[in-house]
Amino acid sequence: MLYTSPALETLIERLSRLPxxxxxxxxxxxxxxxxxxxxxxxxxxRAIAELHERVHTCSICANITDDDPCPICCDARRDRSIIxxxxxxxDVLTIERTNEFRGLYHVLGGSLSPLEGVxxxxxxxxxxxxxxxxxxxxxxxxxxxxxxxxxxxEATTLYLARLLHPIVERVTRxxxxxxxxxDLEFADQATLARALEGRTVV
Amino acid sequence: MLYTSPALETLIERLSRLPxxxxxxxxxxxxxxxxxxxxxxxxxxRAIAELHERVHTCSICANITDDDPCPICCDARRDRSIIxxxxxxxDVLTIERTNEFRGLYHVLGGSLSPLEGVxxxxxxxxxxxxxxxxxxxxxxxxxxxxxxxxxxxEATTLYLARLLHPIVERVTRxxxxxxxxxDLEFADQATLARALEGRTVV
Numbered sequence: 001m002l003y004t005s006p007a008l009e010t011l012i013e014r015l016s017r018l019p020x021x022x023x024x025x026x027x028x029x030x031x032x033x034x035x036x037x038x039x040x041x042x043x044x045x046r047a048i049a050e051l052h053e054r055v056h057t058c059s060i061c062a063n064i065t066d067d068d069p070c071p072i073c074c075d076a077r078r079d080r081s082i083i084x085x086x087x088x089x090x091d092v093l094t095i096e097r098t099n100e101f102r103g104l105y106h107v108l109g110g111s112l113s114p115l116e117g118v119x120x121x122x123x124x125x126x127x128x129x130x131x132x133x134x135x136x137x138x139x140x141x142x143x144x145x146x147x148x149x150x151x152x153x154e155a156t157t158l159y160l161a162r163l164l165h166p167i168v169e170r171v172t173r174x175x176x177x178x179x180x181x182x183d184l185e186f187a188d189q190a191t192l193a194r195a196l197e198g199r200t201v202v
Numbered sequence: 203m204l205y206t207s208p209a210l211e212t213l214i215e216r217l218s219r220l221p222x223x224x225x226x227x228x229x230x231x232x233x234x235x236x237x238x239x240x241x242x243x244x245x246x247x248r249a250i251a252e253l254h255e256r257v258h259t260c261s262i263c264a265n266i267t268d269d270d271p272c273p274i275c276c277d278a279r280r281d282r283s284i285i286x287x288x289x290x291x292x293d294v295l296t297i298e299r300t301n302e303f304r305g306l307y308h309v310l311g312g313s314l315s316p317l318e319g320v321x322x323x324x325x326x327x328x329x330x331x332x333x334x335x336x337x338x339x340x341x342x343x344x345x346x347x348x349x350x351x352x353x354x355x356e357a358t359t360l361y362l363a364r365l366l367h368p369i370v371e372r373v374t375r376x377x378x379x380x381x382x383x384x385d386l387e388f389a390d391q392a393t394l395a396r397a398l399e400g401r402t403v404v
Contacts (some may be wrong), residue, residue, distance in 0.1 A: 003295060004266065004273050004274060005266050005267050006268055007249075007253060007257050007268050008253070008257055011250060014246045014249045015246070017246075018234060019230060019234050020230065020231075020237075021231075025222060025290065028222065030294060033250060034266065038254035038336070041253055042251055044216045044217070045217060045247045045248070046251075047213040047217075048235060048246055048250065049247035050209055051209060051232070051236060051243055052242075052244075053245055054207070055207045058206075064236065065207050066206075066207045066208055066209050071206050079208055079221075089205075093205055093311045109375035132256045141229055149321055154215050183364050
């Protein structure tokens with residue numbers, strides 16, 4: 001026996017399709033929405049309904065945006081000679097939060113993963129090359145590769161580095177090492193090895 | 203700096219108002235919805251938008267329902283002489299799942315909690331009394347109190363028991379004891395004390 005309300009049942013079923021949301025959480029969320037004023041639920045419904053209509057992919061950097069080109073690509077104060085290549089739109093946000101980077105971005109839309117059928121053609125690599133070719137006067141002098149520190153990220157970094165070296169002056173990658181605030185004792189071997197390898201003069 | 207898409211930002215903000223959903227989960231859900239086909243997001247949006255329009259409270263038992271009275275109250279096969287009183291609509295579902303109860307329900311909408319300003323008038327207690335008075339021929343012979351096993355539930359049980367004793371033949375409460383599948387060793391003192399108190403002849 002399910003809920004005595006098919007409308008509630010439908011919502012629970014829909015919510016439980018979302019990642020990290022099981023049937024119990026979906027139930028809790030649906031009952032919460034039911035207890036809230038109808039306007040609250042309407043505002044959430046509208047935000048979801050408008051998502052696909054309003055959110056687009058920037059035709060330059062492939063980041064998500066409401067306007068095309070995106071605010072970062074349009075921002076005249078940003079350094080157009082450096083492009084940071086990331087896997088997902090989320091990564092742009094993460095790097096922006098540091099306030100350390102004032103260049104542009106390029107979002108690949110994933111990382112190379114032959115096992116999952118993701119090859120170079122599935123990523124926005126050609127778009128990156130086109131972009132480097134057409135930048136013209138305002139030439140890109142450095143590409144920073146900021147992939148996730150896992151096997152797929154590593155493969156993508158090496159693939160892109162080989163591809164970009166003949167075209168761009170400087171191809172760099174973000175440092176891998178001991179995270180700030182952690183303890184040397186708890187660092188795994190691979191991280192510590194990278195930290196030693198990447199040591200800098202004090 | 204937030205997302206370069208205000209539409210996405212709005213959705214994340216709305217999602218993070220839901221219980222158990224923090225900013226990080228909200229981000230993840232929003233990006234997931236963006237990656238899904240637009241129709242999937244539309245179906246979820248519609249389910250939320252229609253919730254308050256379609257879901258009502260049953261005028262008899264105060265359970266949630268699309269039609270009034272609810273399917274349980276309308277079901278002629280159910281035993282109309284027993285009413286099980288519960289705190290929330292969720293509890294009806296939980297009890298229905300056992301397939302052990304074939305009577306009717308009454309949903310209070312919470313439990314007595316003076317600290318949170320919930321007194322008898324905030325709960326559907328008067329509606330329960332009215333219901334007992336108007337049932338007529340088909341008299342209610344037993345009321346089962348199935349409150350949550352906590353302080354508020356206990357207070358509500360005792361309050362209702364005193365109120366109902368003069369009106370209904372039998373006022374019972376669900377048994378408190380050792381849960382099936384658990385280990386006697388892990389039972390807390392209060393539960394074990396109730397289990398001893400409520401012992402039955404084998």
